[in-house]
Amino acid sequence: MIRPSALRVEDRVIFAGQAHTVVAFSGTTIRLLSDAGETTVVALSYLLAAEDFELIGAAPAPRVESVGLLEAMPEHVVAAAREWERHLVEIETGLPPGAAADARPRPEYDPMTQTMAARDKAKAAELTAAGSKTGVRTVQRMRARYRDQGLWGLVDTRSARAAKPTGHVDERVLAAAVRVIGAQTGTSTGTKSRAIRQIRELLDDEHGPGVVELPSRATCYRLLEVLSKGRHTFGSAVTRRQTANKPPRPYTATTAARPGEQVQLDATPLDVMAVMDDGVIGRAELVLSIDIATRTICSGVLRPVGAKAVDAALLLARSTVPEPMRPGWDQALAMEASRIPHQRLVALDARMAMAAAKPVIVPDTVVIDHGKVFLSEVFLRAADTLGISVQPAHQQTATDKSIVERTFASINTLFCQHVAGYTGRDVTRRGADVAERAVWSLPELQELFDEWVICGWQTRPHDGLRHPFNPDQATSPNDAYAALVAAAGYVPVALTGEDYIELLPADWRAITDTGIQIEYRTYNSAELRQWAGQSSGVTAKGGRWEVHHDPYDVSRVWVRNHHGHGWITAPWTHHTVVGQPFADFTWRASRKIAAQRGVDDTNEMAVAVILAALLRRADTGPGADRVLARTRTAREMTNHLPAELTVPPSAAATVPALPAGTAADEESAGEESGAVEVVVGEVVPFGMFDPFADDPFADDSGVRR
Structure with a gap:
């Protein structure tokens, strides 16, 4: 109806708070002359985009119709608005919309002979005669609304009112x-x-x-x-x-363009029941790190519920050092293969080959929650040592580390539900005999999880992971790593075995003639023996030596050679009795059992024998002694004498009282013993020493000799 305004020379405009006159055009620039006589050259786009720009004396530009709003209105309301538009156009121009080219205005609406007021009066009379009582004021109001809002201004606003969900409640x-x-x-x-x-x-x-x-x-x-x-x-x-807890800000996908750009860390209980070291069934906790760019599970550590700071620090060490480069890894893997009572997912040689092919990702940034495990000094110091930036997520905002949260759900679906002892994600999905089905010990569950990561997760295409050069193709973490490394143009250099040792927890100990003692375990070797009784030279530590150990394999330690270079490896002196790796919490459980049996828990050999039996029982599952094990751990075991001793009267003076805890062991016998008869004068030969027996110091009758 009104043609767009044009900007011409000598037009007056408002710009930068002042009135200007357009004096010249040059391409896309305009020369303006202010009333104060100042000349300004400005780009046309900048002039038109100015907030206070105004073309003085120009007719208003037409408004674009709100087509989307009109589509939401009832048809009869839109039809009434268009009928009003037809009448108003006739008032303004003399002809209705769509008139023929040779059409002439009706006399009462001819702009050449009738004023606007006369035309408004004629239109009001026409509408009233047609049966719609309309006043001149109504016609003028509708014309003003049409000029300001276009067709939307003619819509009956009663139909445009939004519904009030809460009604007319106070x-x-x-x-x-x-x-x-x-x-x-x-x-x-x-x-x-x-x-x-x-x-x-x-x-x-x-x-x-x-x-x-x-x-x-x-x-x-x-x-x-x-x-x-x-x-x-x-x-x-x-x-x-x-x-x-959902954040109010818009959701944005977490993206990374290269391996290690962002790694997310978190810990959660695994939905699988495992046989703990004392024979009681419990859930393990999984501490996990996953790379965002490739969805590679960098490392995962399983331990009893209640992860510690050292577990998070060890997670960084395992992520940055390949398995084959960790000290003693191949020997430990061979020992584990000799004791696992099940068919391995892959052969031992293939296990080593696939572990060597697993991507090693050195993180640039790790995203953590506010758990005390990740905010501890041990973890932050380890990250600082590796040059890793630690980025805490927002409080109670799981979306900040959504990838690792979703990975836990995938682990439950792809791994946990296929493992004996699966609990389901909540009690409504839990079976009736979950505890009866639990057969795997914690080390075995860790081994199964590690094998599943390299055999299943790393080679399986993920729907949420797309090939960077072919977005339509789902890809596996290994393939995504290969593609992104090629695009990045560099490969991070993994840490060495010595770096792995540096990241392990450290203690300071003296080297004696018997070696080094940590928690009543003695470590010694021929290389360590030559430094017995000597000072390390570190005066701040009183001449003691720096000792590092892996909390999940305390069968050996590493001592820093303060008088030379490198590390001195010292195995546990009683490791031949156990014959397999074990964790520090397993050692503590063995000492606790020894104390409950009345055995000196500082006696290294006695605890080693109990440890061997403990690991064997954990390997074979809870068996028939599950109820007894639960009872034993549910109550505090105190040192006590047997309930009854039967001794011949003639020998009462010659038989000393038995010390506390020398009755037949309840667990090895399978049931608590009643009276035990001590025979005097009879020579009882020693039986074959069995380190894997529940109580190797007891004979067939259950009495310790």
């Missing part, structure tokens, strides 16, 4: 309901009747008893339904808390 009731619903986030799920009672109490406290009247009970229920929509106020408490 605003005070509405505000109280919103506050009550917000307070339900951290509480246990209740019913709507409880919420109504809380709303009533809140209104009475704020406005006085009975001042604000509640609507009917049905209206209150509908109100709560509307206000709690999508918040799960009266549903699952877990879902409600998770929904409330």
Whole structure:
């Protein structure tokens, strides 16, 4: 209806708060002359985009119709608006829309002979005669709205009103309901009747008893339904808390362009029951690190629930040092293969080859939560040593490390549910005999998980992982690593075995003639023996030597050679009795069992024998002694004498009292013994020493000799 305004020489414009005159054009630039006589050259796009730009005296430019809004309106409302548009165009131009080229205006609407006021009066009379009573003022108002808003200004606004979900409820009731619903986030799920009672109490406290009247009970229920929509106020408490923890900012995908650019760390209990060192069934905790760019599981550490700072630090060490480069890894793997009572996923040689092919990713940045494990000094110092930037996620914001959270769900689906002892993700999905099915010990479960990572996860195409050069193709972590390394143009140099030792926990110990002692374990070797009784030269530590050990394999330690270079490897002196790697928490469990049996828990050989039997029992599963093991660990075992001793009267003076704990061991005998008869004068030969027996010091009758 109105042609767009044009900018010409000598036009007057408002720019930068002043009136200017257009004096010249040059390409896309315009020369302006202000009323103060100052000349300005400005780009056309910059001039038109200025907030205060205005073309003085020009007709307003037409507005683009709100087509989207019109489509949401009923058809009869849009038709009425278009009918009004036809009449208004005729008033303005003299001809209705779509008129023929040779058409002439009707006399009452001819702009050449009739004023605008006369045309408005004629249109009002025409509409009234047609049956729609219309005044001149109405015609003028509709014409002004059409000029300002276009066709949308002619729409009946009653049809454009938005629905009011809460109806006509008192605003005070509405505000109280919103506050009550917000307070339900951290509480246990209740019913709507409880919420109504809380709303009533809140209104009475704020406005006085009975001042604000509640609507009917049905209206209150509908109100709560509307206000709690999508918040799960009266549903699952877990879902409600998770929904409330969602960040208000827009979601953005976590992306990385090269391996190690960002690695996410987290810990969670694994949905598998395992046989712990004392024979009791329990869940293990998985501490995991995953690379964002390639979805490679850099490392995963399994331990009893309650991860420590050293576990997180060890996670970094295992991530940055390939398995074949870790000190003694091949020997440890061979020993594990000799004791695992099941068919391996892959042969030992293939296991070593695939472990060597697994990508080694050195992180640039690690994303952690606010758990004390990751915020500990041990972990932060290890990250600082490796030059890794630590980025804490926001509090209660799982979306900041969504990749590792989703990986835990994938591990449950692809690994845990296929392992004996699978618990399901919650109690509603748990079987009736989960504890009966648990057969794997913690070291075996760790071995199974490591094999699954290199055989299953790393070679399996992931739907959420796309090839960088072919987005339509799902790819595996190994293939994604190969592609991204080629695109990055460099390969990170992995740490060495000595670097791995540097990242392990350290103690300071003296070297004696017997070696080094850590938690009543003695370590010695021929190379270490030559430094017995000598000072390390580190005066700050009183001449003691720096000793590093792996908490998950304390069968050997590494001593820094302060008078030379490198490390001195010292194996545990009683390792031949055990014959396999073991963790520090397994050693502590063995000492606890020794103390419960009345054996000196500082006696290294005695604890080693119990440790061997403990590892054997963990390998074979709980068996028939599960109930007894649970009973034994549920109560505190005290040193006590046998309930009854039968001794011949003639020998009573010559038989000394048995020390505490010398009765037949309840666990090795399978049941608690009653009276034990001690025969005097009979020579009882020593039996064959069996280090794997539950009590190697007891004979066939259960009595220690």
